[in-house]
Amino acid sequence: MSAPAPAASAVTVAGRPALRWRGLSGVWRPRMLAVTAAGLVLLVLAVAVNVGRGDFPIPLGDVLAALAGGGTRGQQFVVWQLRLPRSLTGALVGAALGIGGAITQTVARNPLASPDILGVTAGAGTAAVVVIVLGGGSSTVALSAAGLPLASLAGGLLTAGLVYGLAWRRGIDGYRLVLVGVGVGAAATAVTSWLLIAARIGDAARATVWLTGSLNARGWENVVPVSIALLVLVPVALLLAFGLGALQFGDDTATALGVRVNVARSALIVLAVALTAVATASAGPIAFVALVVPQICLRLVGAPRPPLLASAVYGGLLVVVSDLIARTVLPAELPVGIVTAAIGAPYLIWLLVRGRSARV
Amino acid sequence: MTAAPPRPAAPRTGSLRARRVGLVAALVVAIVALCLLSLAVGANPIPLRLVWTAIVSPTDSDADTVVRTLRMPRTFLGVVVGIALGMAGALIQGHTRNPLADPGLLGVEAGAAFLVVLGISVLGVTNLYGYVWFSFVGAFAASAVVFAVGAAGRGGATPVTLALAGVAISALLGSFTSAMVLSDAATLDAFRFWAVGSLAGRDATIAVDVAPFLAAGVLLGLINAPGLNLLALGEDVARGLGTNLTRVRWTGLAAITLLTGSAVAACGPIAFVGLIVPHVCRAVTGPDQRWLVPASGLAGAVLLLTADVIGRVVVRPGELEVGIVLALVGAPFFVALVRRRRMASL
Numbered sequence: 001m002s003a004p005a006p007a008a009s010a011v012t013v014a015g016r017p018a019l020r021w022r023g024l025s026g027v028w029r030p031r032m033l034a035v036t037a038a039g040l041v042l043l044v045l046a047v048a049v050n051v052g053r054g055d056f057p058i059p060l061g062d063v064l065a066a067l068a069g070g071g072t073r074g075q076q077f078v079v080w081q082l083r084l085p086r087s088l089t090g091a092l093v094g095a096a097l098g099i100g101g102a103i104t105q106t107v108a109r110n111p112l113a114s115p116d117i118l119g120v121t122a123g124a125g126t127a128a129v130v131v132i133v134l135g136g137g138s139s140t141v142a143l144s145a146a147g148l149p150l151a152s153l154a155g156g157l158l159t160a161g162l163v164y165g166l167a168w169r170r171g172i173d174g175y176r177l178v179l180v181g182v183g184v185g186a187a188a189t190a191v192t193s194w195l196l197i198a199a200r201i202g203d204a205a206r207a208t209v210w211l212t213g214s215l216n217a218r219g220w221e222n223v224v225p226v227s228i229a230l231l232v233l234v235p236v237a238l239l240l241a242f243g244l245g246a247l248q249f250g251d252d253t254a255t256a257l258g259v260r261v262n263v264a265r266s267a268l269i270v271l272a273v274a275l276t277a278v279a280t281a282s283a284g285p286i287a288f289v290a291l292v293v294p295q296i297c298l299r300l301v302g303a304p305r306p307p308l309l310a311s312a313v314y315g316g317l318l319v320v321v322s323d324l325i326a327r328t329v330l331p332a333e334l335p336v337g338i339v340t341a342a343i344g345a346p347y348l349i350w351l352l353v354r355g356r357s358a359r360v
Numbered sequence: 361m362t363a364a365p366p367r368p369a370a371p372r373t374g375s376l377r378a379r380r381v382g383l384v385a386a387l388v389v390a391i392v393a394l395c396l397l398s399l400a401v402g403a404n405p406i407p408l409r410l411v412w413t414a415i416v417s418p419t420d421s422d423a424d425t426v427v428r429t430l431r432m433p434r435t436f437l438g439v440v441v442g443i444a445l446g447m448a449g450a451l452i453q454g455h456t457r458n459p460l461a462d463p464g465l466l467g468v469e470a471g472a473a474f475l476v477v478l479g480i481s482v483l484g485v486t487n488l489y490g491y492v493w494f495s496f497v498g499a500f501a502a503s504a505v506v507f508a509v510g511a512a513g514r515g516g517a518t519p520v521t522l523a524l525a526g527v528a529i530s531a532l533l534g535s536f537t538s539a540m541v542l543s544d545a546a547t548l549d550a551f552r553f554w555a556v557g558s559l560a561g562r563d564a565t566i567a568v569d570v571a572p573f574l575a576a577g578v579l580l581g582l583i584n585a586p587g588l589n590l591l592a593l594g595e596d597v598a599r600g601l602g603t604n605l606t607r608v609r610w611t612g613l614a615a616i617t618l619l620t621g622s623a624v625a626a627c628g629p630i631a632f633v634g635l636i637v638p639h640v641c642r643a644v645t646g647p648d649q650r651w652l653v654p655a656s657g658l659a660g661a662v663l664l665l666t667a668d669v670i671g672r673v674v675v676r677p678g679e680l681e682v683g684i685v686l687a688l689v690g691a692p693f694f695v696a697l698v699r700r701r702r703m704a705s706l
Contacts, residue, residue: 112460112523166695178460179639179698183691186632190687193556197681201549208548212538288531295524334539341535345528352521352528353512 032301032310039313046320047091051083053328081219089218089282090323090336091316092226094289096279098315101290102297102306103237103272106244107265108174114290115276117181118269121285122188123159124152124277128284129192129207133199148210149222149281156277159188164269171262172269213286213337215323222282229278234312237271240264241308248305287337289315292344299351318344380651383644387658391439394665398435399427401669403677433564438665438682440567440574441559441627444619446660447581449634450641450653451619454588455612456519463620463634465523466613470530471502472624474537476554481540481547491554492566492625496573499621505529507613517609557630557683559668570622577618578657584612585649592647630683633660636694643697663690 017028052063056078058071065071066079100115108117115121131151164172167180192211196204209216243264246254254261276290293315294306300314301307322339330339399411406414406423413419414427448463456465464470475498479485485494506529510522541548587608590598599605623630638656645651664682667689671680 110458110460111520112458112465112527117460166699169699175459176698180695182460182635183694183698186635186687187691189631190684190691194680194684196552197556201545204552205542205545205548208538208542212542287535291527292531330539332543334542338535338539338542341531345532345535348524348528349509349532352509352525 029301029303032303032307035297035300036307036310036313039310039317043091043313043317043320046317046324047084047087050087050090050320050324050327051079053324054078054083085219085223086215087320087323089222089226090215090319092223092230093215093279093283093286094293094316094319095312096226096230096275096315097286097289098293098297098311098313098318099234099237099308100272100275100279101315102294102308102311103244103268103275104290105294106305107247107268107272108178109248110174110178111295112291113178115272116185116285116290117178118273118276119159119163119181119184119188120156120273120276121280122185122192123162124156124280125211125285126159126188126192126195127155128152128210129195130155132207132210133195133203149225152284153277153281156280157273159184160273160277164266164273172266174265177269209335210284212335213284213340214335215283215319216335218283226278226282229275230312233271233275234308237268237275237308240268240271244268244305284335284337286319286340288341288344289318292348293318296344296348296351376646380645380655383641383655384651384658387655387662390662391658391665394662394669395435395439398438398665398669399431402426402431402672403679429563433562433567434559434668435665436564437562437567437626438559438668439661440571441623441630442633442661442664443657444574444577444623444660445630445633445664446637446641447578447653447657448616448619448623449636449660450638450649450656451581451584451588451612451616452634453638454592454649454652455609455616456523457592458519458523459639460635461523462631463616463623464530464629464631465526466616466620467502467506467526467529467533468499468617468620469624469629470533470537471498471500472496472621473551473555473629474498474502474533477537477540477547477551480550481544486550488554488561489563489566491628492569495625495628496621499624500617502529502533503613503617503621507610554628556681557628558681559627559664560679560681562626566626570626573618573622577615577622580611580615581619581653581657584608584615585653588612588649588653592649628683630664630686632683632686632690633663636690637663640694640697 019028048060048063048067051067052058052060056074058066058075058078062071062075063079066075067084071079097115104113104115104117105111107113128148128151131147135147163177163181163184166184167173167177169176192207196207199207243254243259243261246257246259247261247265249257251261279286294311297310297314298306301310318340319336322343323336325343326334326336326339396408396411399414400406400408404426406427410421410423411427414424418424418428445463449461452461452463452465453459455461472495475494476491479490479494485491506522506526507517509529510525511517513521537551541551587603590601590603591605591608593601595605598608620634637659638652641652641655641659645655663686667685668682670689671682671685674680674685
């Protein structure tokens with residue numbers, strides 16, 4: 001960029017002060033910051049409450065004490081070994097799905113797009129159901145449970161790779177990518193449906209629980225991979241997001257503004273797929289988070305496109321609150337994916353009825 | 361896209377009009393051929409000569425019975441449900457201006473599924489005929505709610521709010537459905553077979569029941585097509601040309617609901633047809649809805665009949681549900697098409 005930059009103070013975007021630092025520039029959006037910060041506070045609270053609730057209730061103060069290393073031995077065990085990993089898995093998986101959805105919707109310029117469109121969840125689902133249905137009956141549950149996350153991770157990444165490879169023709173066109181993803185995803189879903197029909201009813205029920213998304217019996221072994229993925233991939237996504245703004249205007253304008261469109265888009269899609277695949281391997285394809293959270297955040301922040309960080313924070317919040325409801329309010333422990341849709345959908349509807357016209 | 365110079369959208373073979381007429385003619389011929397095939401093929405193959413006898417001068421032979429009581433209703437349903445889903449797909453993609461929109465977007469399929477599960481788990485309904493009216497009521501109620509939500513916002517029923525309202529209501533109903541299915545193994549056992557979508561085992565009564573709703577939907581869809589062309593110019597331009605936007609919008613939504621609702625009631629939620637068929641047809645007809653809507657209907661029938669016949673052949677003497685065959689056979693074809701040419705944008 002060789003154009004002489006005017007003095008920063010003289011430049012405002014629609015009445016907002018501009019932020020400039022070396023080659024990077026952004027717009028100061030206090031509302032975005034406030035919404036994200038509020039979401040973080042709520043997320044921490046939700047995790048603490050969720051850890052305290054259950055058959056062995058622990059008051060909020062004792063939960064915080066146990067987290068800080070105090071409390072009784074029993075409280076220590078329940079908090080650290082049983083409930084905290086489950087809540088953390090929920091928060092991290094929700095964050096990964098939320099940010100993955102925000103990236104996909106922006107790249108595809110389509111509010112109906114989510115990483116599901118790239119085939120990643122359909123492929124992961126097929127692989128998982130294959131393991132559940134063909135991996136022997138309930139006798140080998142333990143064996144198949146160990147193989148499930150790996151199988152679904154492999155299935156998701158392979159399917160997404162297939163979609164990407166098939167959609168590549170002298171570059172990636174968002175429209176073509178989405179259509180190829182729909183086709184490949186439909187084929188994978190058909191295999192899943194066929195397995196569900198062919199399966200014994202017990203296996204079909206287990207497969208359905210997995211496909212809804214569940215946090216039952218999730219431990220530290222699920223927390224680690226998702227947190228590593230988030231720590232590595234989210235900063236990269238935030239850096240690449242500078243190009244996202246330009247992509248809004250269409251490829252030609254973005255190219256003219258100096259964004260390497262294909263590189264930026266491909267990298268972002270790979271990030272969204274990786275985040276979603278890791279999240280899905282840990283807790284199943286928790287329904288609706290990737291689709292609805294970016295749209296909710298976009299309306300909360302009043303931004304022109306889904307905000308990435310806010311989508312991550314609120315994705316985590318939605319899943320943890322849903323888990324809390326699933327564990328304490330609902331009769332049988334229904335999987336968390338049922339609740340995410342049941343509380344995310346009315347909220348989105350309320351936002352729609354209140355009617356801030358927003359574009360993606 | 362890359363910086364490559366723009367290429368013409370498709371290799372031109374003759375004039376656009378000739379291509380459109382050719383497509384429609386080819387589809388009609390294909391439907392007739394597939395109908396005959398559909399009457400002849402199955403666990404018990406019947407030669408075309410005997411099929412013809414069964415149609416024109418039936419006696420009481422086994423072949424006649426199979427053709428007239430089993431395969432005729434099934435073939436008829438294949439044609440009309442295919443037409444319904446293809447047309448509904450073209451209409452919903454036109455109204456939402458979204459290539460990812462499918463007929464289920466307005467909550468029709470989720471509403472139908474919810475009431476079917478309610479019928480199974482609360483009333484113990486387990487026969488196909490019992491499902492029909494449950495799914496009808498669910499389909500219409502759900503899409504009414506979606507319209508209400510989509511139109512309640514300040515901007516009225518814009519494509520984006522409609523689409524999102526549909527997604528939200530579908531997800532909400534879907535979660536109720538999952539909750540009921542997961543709480544009761546018997547319900548899941550009955551529901552998982554309905555949820556795939558199939559033409560098998562439907563008798564003539566079901567076809568007769570849904571026919572008037574389908575006919576109304578087809579009529580409204582054809583009436584709606586020219587108005588949809590005007591909508592595509594953008595709302596302001598359309599208004600400036602004297603279009604009654606509200607009327608066009610509601611006519612289209614009513615058509616989509618009638619078409620999809622009857623299709624789901626008759627055969628369960630058959631995915632994929634409504635989503636891909638319009639894209640395939642658009643590549644030939646271009647974006648003119650007056651051609652695209654009827655062509656998508658005909659192509660939907662071709663696709664559904666083809667998938668149904670294949671499903672009866674591959675795992676004889678058993679059958680593979682049409683919904684599964686559709687995606688497994690249709691997806692590679694669709695992906696190849698998307699790769700081969702630049703798809704006409706919406």
